[in-house]
Amino acid sequence: MDNKNSYTGYNIKTQNFEGPLDLLLFLVRNYEINIYDIPISEITDQFLEYIGLMKKLDIEIASEFIVMAAHLMLIKSRMMLPVEEDLEVEDDPRVDLVQQLLEYQKFKEAASTLDSSFAVNSEVLERKADQILLDFPDDxxxxxxxxxxxxxxxxxxxxxxxxxxxxxxxxxxxxxxxxxxxxxxxxxxxxxxxxxxxxxxxxxxxxxxxxxxxxxxxxxxxxxxxxxxxxxxxxxxxxxxxxxxxxxxxxx
Amino acid sequence: MSVEEKKALIEALLFIENEPVPYGVICKHADITKSEMAKYMKELQDDYEVRQSGLLINEVAEGYQMIAHPRFSLILSKIYGVKNKSKLSKVSLEVLAIIAYKQPVTRAEIESVRGVSTERTIKQLLEKDLITIVGRRETVGRPIELGTTKHFLKIFNLKSVKDLPQIREIKEMEFNKTD
The missing domain is CATH 1.10.10.580 (Structural maintenance of chromosome 1. Chain E)
Known part of the structure; x- marks a missing residue:
């Protein structure tokens, strides 16, 4: 991995990513890549570049990022293997990753929807709780x-x-x-x-x-x-x- | 008891309680069925609406609760110095969303969606009574299954889990910006 030379002046924001999937999703969206046809090689480089950046900035790198990097490289190497033509269409090694990204994206959206219902709820004012209520029976x-x-x-x-x-x-x-x-x-x-x-x-x-x-x-x-x-x-x-x-x- | 009396009784019940009153409790005390309850509640709500009441009957957390009308929330929070309800972090919301939509769900399943360890966030959510242990999965290791609580429904102003907003299915188009 010759990372130093591949630095192309991308300005990766050093925002905090919740995890490797968050970072991947960011990369996919940021570089306007078709999620169903991720250029694994490019994405892997960018991913590694980000990890490098984290290292430089002395941010503790969660092990999950390393795992994902390894996973990306595995997919990359699988894709470089020649595929025999007469074989039935081999499973695209990226399929699982794409599924995972889509799933993650779905819940990220759900989270922001939840956040907005939370905002609605802040308009709900209920009665104060400290009143003395009736004698409750032993029901x-x-x-x-x-x-x-x-x-x-x-x-x-x-x-x-x-x-x-x-x-x-x-x-x-x-x-x-x-x-x-x-x-x-x-x-x-x-x-x-x-x-x-x-x-x-x-x-x-x-x-x-x-x-x-x-x-x-x-x-x-x-x-x-x-x-x-x-x-x-x-x-x-x-x-x-x-x-x-x-x-x-x-x-x- | 006449229908009008029953409605009045429900109204009184909601007035006395400050928490949401569960469906079952309302039905039991007013001696009505669930569909009758829904009908009466609708009528009560309409009554309030028509006479521009300062109160509102809100269906939330598998029950009904009488609250101040939201149009006064600004004035009232000034009067009572209501603090802004503390917001949840981005991580907490994400984990909560996964649990809410996929419940009952195990920690491993949550982590496979997020790709990161979530132990601490789960602990925080448990402490905040937003999620709870709902059972154990009958698989190897019998992992704990998590689900959301009534408190969760209340906080997010939801009638029930079924009332969760539909997750927008991500369309291929959104990702095919280059096309």
Whole structure:
């Protein structure tokens, strides 16, 4: 690749491309090339030139650009191979790339369409949320499923509080303790069997050591993953509550 | 309850709630079918229109929401000092568009469209509650499938996923500028 000599004075804008496809699309559009008949050799040179430029400007080159460059060169070399006339029309090695570019282009447009509906939405003014609403009954409608991020937030609050209230943590606390989430799962399950539900923070109220708190949280995550519990929260009363999965169908 | 009473009840319901009220909730409380609901909503919306109401019933995120009429949005945002809603970056929009149109979609599929790693953007979108994990693909590795949320519909003022604007099919002509 003799790049230095092939510099033809193209003024490639050093805009930030989202990825190799973005750059390729830019090149295709900028040089008014027919996308169904990309002159692979030229495009490859321009692509490499851009990478060279990125190097010069000391922009970190994402590995994806290198992969694409290699891919372009592969296509280029395939196209140089002689094609036997009597063979059925060999697949154009560029077909996949063109498909990919078209697909990418489609979603780039979709993204800008989305952006304009976002602009429309900025005219939507809804009522302020902080009014005190009616007393919500304990209905199914008023229980919403808790998202994993909410759970993580609740957990980090818990860890934070615990750090504040018990600052006398000893570093030796956790040494040689055996924490077993499976054991905790069994415990939580038995509470659920008896009571039918349990509050998230209740599960942590007896735990003193950080390691134990983490174990309980792990146990909860395991149970969610195994679909043995559902975690829900009442719109109004806010306590995160664990329910056994089987019951939720009819009771909640 | 007469039809007029039911319409009035729906109106009251929309007034009380500040978030979009799901179709199902409206139907249940007013004891009506979905097609009846659509009809009543249209009538309510027309009523508002005729008397140039300051309110608007907007169909969004698989429900209806009572909002201030957009013609007052400028004045109102001055009064209340509403901040401009933070815009999404170009990358986020791209990834979101792919997820919206192709859902349920795996991360690998998103990346094959964009040609770049998108892990961080996906994480951001998850945190913003614009997308969510909708399931797992029953293939090797059982990868997570992503889809958009109701919050997404609300943010982009869409009735449902089906309401997404049609993607303009790229015509060959556009690329054949040289021809």
């Amino acid at each position: 199914e409608d008023n229980w919403v499923e808790v998202k994993i991020f909410d759970l993580i937030n609740a957990f980090s609050r818990l860890i934070g509080e615990e750090g504040k209230t018990k600052p006398t943590f000893s570093v030796f606390d956790d040494i040689e303790e055996d924490y077993d989430p499976e054991e905790k799962i069994r415990q939580i399950q038995s509470v659920l069997d008896i009571k039918g539900k349990v509050l998230f923070h209740e599960l942590f109220s007896f735990e003193v050591r950080r390691g134990e708190i983490i174990t309980v949280f792990l146990a909860i995550l395991h149970m969610i993953k195994r679909l043995s519990i559902v975690v829900k929260q009442h719109k109004m009363f806010g306590d995160i509550t664990l329910f056994p999965k089987s019951v939720t169908g009819d009771k909640l």
